[in-house]
Structures are given as C-alpha cells and as structure tokens.
Amino acid sequence: MPDDIRNGWGAHALDANQQRNRYQNAIVSGCAVSDGANAMEVDVASGDAIVAGSKVPVSATTLTLSASNSDPRKDVLYIDSEGTPQVAEGHTAPAQPSGETRRDTYQPRPADLSATDAAVVAEVWVGGGVSDTASGDISDRRVFADIRVGDIVSDSHTTDERTTGKTVTPAPAADLTTFIPNYAGHVIDLAGREYTVSSTVTVPSPITIRNGTIKPDSNSSVSDFTSDWMMRTDPTSDHRRVEFENVTFGPRNAVTVAGIQFNNVAESRCTSCTFEDMWGNSLQVAGKNSSQNEWGTLRVADCQFNGCTLQVNADADYVMFVGCDISNQSTLTLAGENNTVASCHVSAGGTEDKIIITGNKNKIYATTINHTNRAIVATGCSRLHIDGVQSLISAAHAVYFDGVTNSTVDGLTVGRAGNSTTGDAVHLTDTTATCTRNVIRDVQADVYANDSPTTRDVVHETTGVSGNKIHDCTPQGGAGLTLNSTTTANNTSI
Numbered sequence: 286m287p288d289d290i291r292n293g294w295g296a297h298a299l300d301a302n303q304q305r306n307r308y309q310n311a312i313v314s315g316c317a318v319s320d321g322a323n324a325m326e327v328d329v330a331s332g333d334a335i336v337a338g339s340k341v342p343v344s345a346t347t348l349t350l351s352a353s354n355s356d357p358r359k360d361v362l363y364i365d366s367e368g369t370p371q372v373a374e375g376h377t378a379p380a381q382p383s384g385e386t387r388r389d390t391y392q393p394r395p396a397d398l399s400a401t402d403a404a405v406v407a408e409v410w411v412g413g414g415v416s417d418t419a420s421g422d423i424s425d426r427r428v429f430a431d432i433r434v435g436d437i438v439s440d441s442h443t444t445d446e447r448t449t450g451k452t453v454t455p456a457p458a459a460d461l462t463t464f465i466p467n468y469a470g471h472v473i474d475l476a477g478r479e480y481t482v483s484s485t486v487t488v489p490s491p492i493t494i495r496n497g498t499i500k501p502d503s504n505s506s507v508s509d510f511t512s513d514w515m516m517r518t519d520p521t522s523d524h525r526r527v528e529f530e531n532v533t534f535g536p537r538n539a540v541t542v543a544g545i546q547f548n549n550v551a552e553s554r555c556t557s558c559t560f561e562d563m564w565g566n567s568l569q570v571a572g573k574n575s576s577q578n579e580w581g582t583l584r585v586a587d588c589q590f591n592g593c594t595l596q597v598n599a600d601a602d603y604v605m606f607v608g609c610d611i612s613n614q615s616t617l618t619l620a621g622e623n624n625t626v627a628s629c630h631v632s633a634g635g636t637e638d639k640i641i642i643t644g645n646k647n648k649i650y651a652t653t654i655n656h657t658n659r660a661i662v663a664t665g666c667s668r669l670h671i672d673g674v675q676s677l678i679s680a681a682h683a684v685y686f687d688g689v690t691n692s693t694v695d696g697l698t699v700g701r702a703g704n705s706t707t708g709d710a711v712h713l714t715d716t717t718a719t720c721t722r723n724v725i726r727d728v729q730a731d732v733y734a735n736d737s738p739t740t741r742d743v744v745h746e747t748t749g750v751s752g753n754k755i756h757d758c759t760p761q762g763g764a765g766l767t768l769n770s771t772t773t774a775n776n777t778s779i
Contacts, residue, residue, distance in 0.1 A: 309335070309336075309337060309338050309402075309453065309454070310334075310335065310336055310337065310402065310403055310404045310405075310428075311334070311335050311404055311428050311429060311430035312332065312333075312334050312335075312364075312404055312406065312427045312428065312429050312430065313332065313333035313334060313335060313340060313429070313430050313467070314332045314333050315330050315331050315332020315333065315343065316329060316330055316331075316332035316333075316334060316343055316364060316370075316404075316406045316427060317329075317330045317332075317406070317425070317427070318330075318362055318406055318407035318409075318423055318425070319420065319423070320418065320419060320420045320422075320423060321347055321348075321349075323349075324416055324417040325349055325350045325351075325352065325416075325417060325418060326347055326348065326349050326350075327347070327348050327350065327362065327407070327409060327418070327423065328345070328346075328347050328348075329343070329345065329346045329347075329348065329362065329370040329406060329407075330345055331343055331344055331345040334364040334368065334404040335404065335430050335467070336364055336365065336366045336368070336402050336403065336404050337366050337402040337456040338453055338454055338455045338456045338459060338464070339366070339455060339456050339459045339463070339464055340463065340464070340467045341364070341366065341367065341368035342368050343364055343368045343369075343370065344368070346369070346370040348362065348370055348371075348372055350372060350374075350409060350411060350418065351372075351374055351411075353411050353412060353413060353414055353415045353416070354377045354411075354413060354414075355377075355413050355414060356377040356378055356379050356380075356393065356413045357377065357378075357379075357380055357386070357390075357393055357410065357411060357412050357413045358374065358375035358376060358377045358378075358393050358411050359375040359376075359393055359394065359395040359408050359409070359410060359411070360372055360373065360374050360375050360395070360408070360409045360411055361373040361375065361395045361396050361398065361405060361407075361408055361409075361426070362405070362406050362407040362408070362409065363398065363401070363403035363404060363405045363406060364403065364404040364406060365401075365402065365403060366402045366456075370406070371403075373395075373396040373398060373401070373403075374396070375393055375394070375395045375396055375411075376393050376394055376395075376396075377393055377413075378392050378393040378394075379392070379393075380392065380393070386410060386412065387410040387421070387422060387424065388408070388410075388424050395408055402456075404428075405426045405427070405428070406425075406426060406427050407423055407424060407425055407426050407427070408423075408424045408426050409422055409423050409424075410422040410423075410424070451471060451472070452471070452472040452473075452474050453468055453471050453472070453473055453474070454473070454474050454475070454476045455473070455475065455480065457478055459480065460480075460481060460482065460483050460502075461480045461481070461482050461486055461499060462482045462483045462484050462485075462486050465486050465487075465488060465489070465492075465494065465516075466486070466487050466488075466489055468489070468492065469489035469490060469491065469492055470489075470491060470492070471492065471493075472492075472493040472495065473492065473493065473494045473495070474495055474496050474497075475494070475495065475496050475497020475498070475499075475532070476496060476497065477496055477497055478497050478498070479497065479498040479499075479500065480497060480498065480499055480500075481499075481500055481501065481502035482499065482500075482501055482502065482515050482516070483501075483502050485514055485515065485516070485517055486515065486516045486517070487517065487518075488516050488517065488518045488527060490518065490526065490527050491526040491527065492526075492527055492528070493528040493529075493530060494528070494529050494530070494532060495528075495529070495530035495531050495532060496530070496531050496532070497531075497532060497533070498532070498533040498534075498535065499515060499516070499532060499533070499534055499535065499539075500515075500534070500535025500536070501515055501535060501536070514539065514540065514541045514569075515534065515535075515539050515540065516539065516540045516541075517540070517541040517542075518541070518542050526553050526554075527542065527553045527554075528553060528554045528555075528556070529554070529555045529556070529558050530554070530556045530557060530558070531556070531557045531558065532558045532559075533558070533559040533560075533561060534558065534559070534560050534561065534567065535561060536561065539560055539567045539568060540555070540567070540568050540569070541568075541569040541570075542555075542568075542569070542570050542583060553583045553584070554583070554584045554585075554586065555568065555583070555584070555585045555586070555588060556584075556585075556586045556587060556588070557586070557587045557588065558588045558589075559588070559589040559591070560588070560589065560590045560591065560593050561591055567590055567593035567594060567595060567615075568585070568590070568593070568595050568596070569595075569596045569597075569598065570583055570596070570597045570598060570601040570604050570621070583601075583603070583604045583605070584604075584605045584607065585604070585605065585606045585607070585609060586605075586606075586607045586608055586609070587607070587608045587609065588606075588609045588610075589609070589610045589612075590609065590610065590611045590612065590615045591612055591613045591615065592612075592613040592614050592615060593611070593615045593616075594615070594616055594618075595611065595615065595616065595617040595618065596618050596620075597617075597618065597619050597620060597621045597624050597644075598620050598621060599620040599621055599643075599644060600621065601620075601621040601624075602621045602622045602623045602624065603623050603624065604621065604624045604625075605624070605625045605626075605627065606624075606625070606626045606627070606629055607625075607627050607628060607629070608627075608628050608629065609629045609630075610629070610630050610632075611629060611630070611631045611632075611639075612630075612631070612632050614637055615631070615639075616637050616638065616639055616640075616641065617631070617639065617640050617641070618640075618641045618642075618643070619640070619641070619642045619643070619644050619647045620643045620644045621644045621647075622644045622645045622646045622647065623646045623647070624644065624647045624648070625647070625648045625649075625650070626640065626647075626648070626649045626650070626652055627648075627649075627650040627651060627652065628650070628651050628652065629652045629653075630652070630653050630655075631652065631653065631654040631655070631657070631660075632653075632654070632655040632656055632657075637657065637658055638657070638658050638659040638660075638661075638662045638685075639654050639657045639658075639659070639660055639661070640654065640660065640661045640662070641662050641663075641664075642661065642662065642663040642664070642666060642669060643663075643664055643665060643666055644666055645666050645667050645668050645669075646667075646668045646669070647666070647669055647670075648669070648670045648671075648672075649661065649669075649670070649671045649672070649674055650670075650672050650673055650674075651672070651673040651674075652673075652674050652675075653674075653675045653676075653677070654674065654675070654676045654677075654683075655676075655677045656677070657676075658681050659681045659682050659683070659684075659685050660674070660676040660682075660683045660684065661674070661676075661683070661684045661685065662685045662687075663684075663685070663686050663687070663689045663692070664687045664688060664689070664717055665687070665688045665689070665717050665718050666688075666689055666692075667689065667690040667691045667692060668691050668692060669689065669692035669693070670692065670693050670695075671684065671692075671693065671694045671695070671697065672693070672695045672696055673695070673696045674696070674697050674698075675697075675698045675699075675700075676697070676698070676699045676700070676710075677699075677700040681708050682708055682709045682710075682711070682712040683697070683699045683708070683709070683710050683711065683730075684697060684710065684711045684712070685712045685714075686711070686712070686713050686714070686720055686723065687714050687715070687716055687717050687718075687720065688714075688715055688716070688717035688718030688719065688720055689713075689720055689723060690718075690719065690720065690721055690722050690723065691722045691723070692723045692724075693723070693724045693725075693726070694711055694723070694724070694725045694726070694728065695724075695726045695727055696726075696727050697710065697711065697727070697728045697729070698728075698729050698730075699728070699729070699730040699743075709730075709742045709743070709744070709745040710728050710730035710742070710743045710744065710758075711725050711728055711743070711744045711745070711758075712745050712747075713725075713744070713745065713746045713747065713750045713753060714746075714747040714750060715747065715749055715750050720746075720750045720753070721750070721751060721752035721753060722752050722753065723753045723754070724753070724754045724756070725744050725753065725754070725755045725756070725758065726754075726755075726756040726757055726758075727756070727757045727758070728743055728744060728757075728758040729743075729758075730742075730743040730758075743758045744758050
C-alpha cells in the first residue's frame with residue numbers, strides 16, 4: 286500500500302519525539318483507534334505496547350474527549366507506562382494554513398509529550414464548535430516496535446549473523462524476566478544499572494545484553510540455588526548469536542547456554558563478565574539440539590569467576606575460555622569435545638581439583654594454575670593437548686592422567702609439586718582404563734628437599750602403565766623419576 290504521508294502536513298515536536306524514542310515507546314500489536322458509539326467518544330483496541338522500555342498489555346478502552354472550543358485543537362491518544370490509554374488535550378488555536386483541517390495544518394499543534402513516557406496511538410482533530418468527532422478526524426500515529434536492520438556484510442568477509450536491530454535500555458525498575466524475551470534481534474544496554482529477575486529468563490536470539498548487573502530478586506526461586514537458572518537459552522530450538530558483554534551476575538545459578546546451532550552462526554560470546562560469589566554453577570554450556578551434529582561455538586573471554594563451577598557438558602563442543610580469571614575455589618569441567626582453555630589464571634585454594642577433563646580432544650594452553658589440590662585431572666579420554674601450563678603449589682599431582690590415551694603434555698612447569706607425600710608433576714595411572722600412547726615432554730618440576738622428594742616425581746607411572754613416551758623431563762630440588770622402565774614399549778629418554 287502507498288505511504289500515507291502528505292507534503293501539506295505540518296510537522297510538530299511530537300513527530301520528532303516519536304521517532305527519537307521509538308525504541309523505548311512503541312506499539313507491539315493492536316491498539317488501533319476508531320470512532321466511538323457516542324458523541325466525543327473514541328475506542329482504543331486491545332494490544333501490547335512498549336513504554337519506557339517495558340512491554341505492557343493494553344485492554345480495549347473507550348475514551349471521552351473534552352468538549353470542543355471555538356477554535357480547533359489536536360488531542361493525542363497514548364498508552365501510559367501501566368498500559369492504560371490516555372488523552373493529552375491539545376492547544377486551541379485558529380487553523381493555519383487558514384481553511385485547512387486535520388493533519389494538513391501546522392496550527393493548532395498537538396501536545397509534544399516531551400516529559401511523558403507514552404506510546405502514541407492516534408491524533409484526533411476536534412474542530413471548533415463541534416459536538417462530535419468522525420472517523421475522518423482520527424489519524425493513526427502508531428509507531429511499531431518491529432524495526433530491524435540488515436545483517437552486516439563487508440567486501441572482505443562473509444555475512445556475519447550479528448545481532449541486528451536497535452539498542453534498547455530497560456526502565457530503571459524493570460524486571461528482566463519479562464523484558465528480555467521481547468527483544469530478539471536487539472542490543473539490550475543496561476546502562477550501568479542493577480536489575481533483578483523474578484524467575485528464569487528465556488533468552489531469545491540473536492541478542493546482545495551488556496553493561497550492567499543482573500541478580501535474582503529477594504523472592505525468586507533462583508536466589509536460593511536449588512534447581513533453576515537466572516538466564517537460559519532454549520535447548521529445544523536452534524539459536525543464533527547470543528552475547529553477554531560487561532555484565533556482572535549476582536549469586537547462584539547464573540547462565541546456561543544451550544541449543545546454539547553450529548552450521549549457520551557466528552560465534553556466541555561471553556566477554557568481560559563477572560560471576561560473583563556463586564558457590565555453584567555460574568556458567569553451564571549444555572544441551573545442543575538433537576537434530577544438529579555439532580554444538581555451536583561459544584567464546585568466553587576476559588571473564589572473572591569467583592567461587593564458581595563452570596560446566597561444559599558432554600554434548601557441548603567448541604567452547605573457548607580465553608584470558609579468564611577463575612578464582613576462589615572455582616572449578617572448570619570439560620566433558621564435551623574440542624574445547625580450549627587459553628591464557629587463563631586459575632587460583633585460590635580449597636581442596637578442589639581445578640580443571641577436570643572427561644571429554645576427548647580438549648586443549649589447555651599457556652595457563653597458570655595455583656594453590657590447588659590437583660591442577661588438571663583427566664579421566665577416560667584421549668587426544669588431549671596440554672601445552673605451556675604452569676602449576677604452582679599443588680597439594681597433590683599437578684597433572685593426573687587416569688585411563689588417558691594419545692595425549693600430549695608439553696612444556697609443563699611445576700613449582701613445589703605436592704604438599705603431601707603423593708604429589709607428582711605428572712602422574713599416569715590406569716585404574717579406570719589403559720593409560721598408554723601419551724607423550725610427556727619438557728616437564729620441569731621443583732620439589733623442595735624437605736618435602737619428602739623420594740616419594741614425588743617429575744613423571745610417575747604406576748605399575749602396569751606402559752607405551753608412553755617421556756622426553757626431556759628435568760627433576761629439580763631432589764625430585765625423582767619413577768617409570769616402568771622394564772617395559773620396552775616405554776621411551777624413557779630423559
């Protein structure tokens with residue numbers, strides 16, 4: 286249909302305000318205005334609106350306009366922040382240009398609503414000295430909230446399924462439980478404010494959420510960390526790009542990311558976020574759509590985890606942790622495949638094993654692990670690659686392989702391996718499955734002389750372990766080396 290905008294129409298402040306605030310105040314559906322049954326009545330249909338950044342339902346309402354004056358005026362009908370239709374009475378003035386009516390005049394002017402949170406639905410021309418209005422006096426002024434922009438494409442890159450749409454900011458007191466699901470395709474900027482959720486937020490996609498704090502409210506089911514999460518994507522449907530940037534998540538279950546499709550998406554991200562005092566699951570990656578062969582990529586970069594459990598489930602692959610600080614009794618479990626930990630710092634006490642690996646083809650690069658029980662524990666998996674890891678002051682073994690095959694430990698540096706009598710730099714055992722065909726290379730361990738060095742080794746193979754290759758491993762400070770050297774399959778060139 287043709288655009289219903291005419292050159293002769295007057296432009297007013299209301300026009301500019303509607304366009305400037307269209308991503309804070311707009312109509313989602315319905316809310317059409319028609320002439321009422323009685324004199325000076327107009328009917329507003331039911332629907333939904335976004336006012337001050339929050340979605341509100343609108344019930345069908347009949348409004349009565351004030352009696353006319355000797356000069357005409359333009360009344361504005363709008364939805365307020367409670368979802369209630371209201372009338373803003375216009376200014377009375379002689380019509381200009383003279384002899385024109387309705388939207389063909391620039392005088393009288395409608396209320397500008399500059400100080401009102403309002404989603405405008407209509408303008409009504411109230412002629413001078415009239416006793417009623419007609420359908421032709423009603424101008425539809427609804428601006429809808431379904432604005433989108435296209436995907437980002439450059440000459441040198443393929444189409445990137447980035448978050449599309451405009452940036453929106455919730456009202457200061459908004460409950461994100463109901464706000465976030467309405468903004469697929471948008472950037473939600475929290476503007477440095479703290480927001481709460483009253484129950485689990487179903488996160489749509491694509492979407493970016495950034496720059497603020499999200500915590501459970503005092504009455505919500507997620508505040509006591511029993512069974513639910515503050516935010517989750519839907520594992521039953523495929524998702525596109527989901528991004529969290531510079532968000533601080535409050536106590537307990539924070540985010541579970543699931544169902545992101547591998548084949549058609551750019552990388553989803555969690556960047557520069559802080560997970561505070563969780564003492565439980567802060568970030569879980571889980572639950573790909575069963576129709577997909579691969580899980581989608583997720584990059585977790587420059588994030589701070591304090592007292593948290595990070596869980597990459599068995600059906601979650603291609604997750605990367607880069608430059609993260611995982612501290613204060615936090616742990617990371619990699620049960621999926623092809624996941625990577627790079628340039629991270631893992632520290633701060635407790636009796637926990639820090640990085641636990643049960644999935645194949647996982648990689649740990651250039652990461653420091655301090656003040657821990659066992660730094661890296663791998664069980665029943667294969668094709669791991671551990672390169673450039675530094676472990677300082679571990680209470681037990683720095684790297685513990687049980688039933689691991691076809692894996693590599695390269696460039697491991699261990700300071701004070703073991704505060705007990707059982708701590709080796711690398712410990713190979715087969716209590717769960719055969720531990721064989723591993724390459725242990727360039728391991729340097731420093732075990733102090735007063736720490737029972739005769740029971741701690743740079744590399745220790747338990748009885749029955751065979752077929753591993755040990756190269757260029759350097760005992761220091763009295764540390765020893767225990768290998769099943771009688772097994773000819775071992776290459777023990779030290």
